[in-house]
Amino acid sequence: MLIIILLSAAIVGVLLVIYREIRRKNVDIWLESWFKGNSSVSGVKPIHVLFCYVDHYEPQWGRPERAQEDQRVDRWCSEYPRLVEKHWDADGRHPIHSFFYPEEEYRKEHLDKLSLLCQKGLGEIEIHLHHDNDTDEGFREKLKSFIDILHNDHGALSVDPATGLPSFAFIHGDWALDNSRRDGRMCGVNNELIVLHEMGCYADFTLPSAPSETQTKQINSIYYAADDPKLPKSHDTGVEVEVGVESSGDLMLIQGPLTFNCHSRKWGLIPRIENGDLRRSMPPTAHRVDLWVNCGIHVKGRPEWVFVKIHTHGTQEIDMPVLLGKESDDMFNHLEKKYNDGTNYVLHYVSAREMYNIAKAAEAGKSGNPNDFRDYLLSRPNNLASE
Secondary structure, X not given: OHHHHHHHHHHHHHHHHHHHHHHHOOHHHOHHHHHHOOOOOOOOOOEEEEEEEEEEOOOOOOOOOHHHHHHHHHHHHHHHHHHHOOOOOOOOOOOOEEEXXXXXXXXHHHHHHHHHHHHOOOEEXXXXXXXXXXXXXXXXXXXXXXXXXXXXXXXXXXXOOOOOOEEEXXXXXXXXXXXXXXXXXXXXXXXXXXXXXXHOEEEEOOOOOOOOOXXXXXXXXXXXXXXXXXXXXXXXXXXXXXXXXXXXXXXXXXXXXXXXXXXXXXXXXEEEEEOOEEEOOEOOXXXXXXXXXXXXXXXXXXXXXXXXXXEEOOOOOOOHHHHOOHHHHHHHHHHHHHOOOOOOEEEEEEOHHHHHHHHHHHHOOOOOOHHHHOOOOXXXXXXXXXX
């Protein structure tokens, strides 16, 4: 009897620890969606793996001296080409890095250097922004000014053929898209999705944000969110982008993978969150790559096109040896060995813009090789080498 009591107490204790960890990491926000799951990779062969690497690229992270900012950018411009020049996808393309550059950190010299990477076909520049206690008008002004600078002074950003105006992808600083923090900090704009749409944003790439409280209920999805301008976090759920179905809502959101990594457990017991983040403490192992692919993110009705969007904060010195060194080299090797055999899998390295174009092509009913649709709606920016 004593043994039974002790075992019961131990089980209750373990369950209590798990419950507290779930609440502490905000897993309760999205756990139900994870249990429901998303379709895994399709039985149709081959599976086309669309690999997109987005970067919250912040040279002024930690408010360093100007010389350190320059060193951060120079290191990427020097080491990234050497890393990726030996890697190719099925289309003969090197990995392409999507630099989401912060509006509030603008320096012409940094963007000029990144534009040189773009001219080599190794990157594209999009918009990142941190703000707090902002307004509709203030947010619009920040975006307008930065859009003009990126497009006119650096040849970045594509042009929307329907409007003739620059178009951009967006990542929200501090994860707080559409005022999604409970305390209302790090944003302040409840109609942010509407503003982004009206200013030319073609898709948001912020998510997943777990373990942050800003994480949405809907996970592992490509979907449209409709903004309620009176309420925050209107993108908590939305309508999946679907083959043959017209777009809806105010903004497309392209999420990265969110699941659990049972190979990495806290205290040897609780699986850690897998959110597609790359850094020294979370190196891109082969097992993690497999988890990303197996999340099966796709446009509804086109499961054989699998969208894998991972993210990093590329300018932090502690992480750069992983992001620019052997661990990332091994990641690309694994992608090219396992997911580019031409029979079961075909690998495509894509930018954020190309990923959006391919999603829209799927929505329009296109099929076959997604390489044909890299520039489906939005053409290449001026600072990107022509093919």
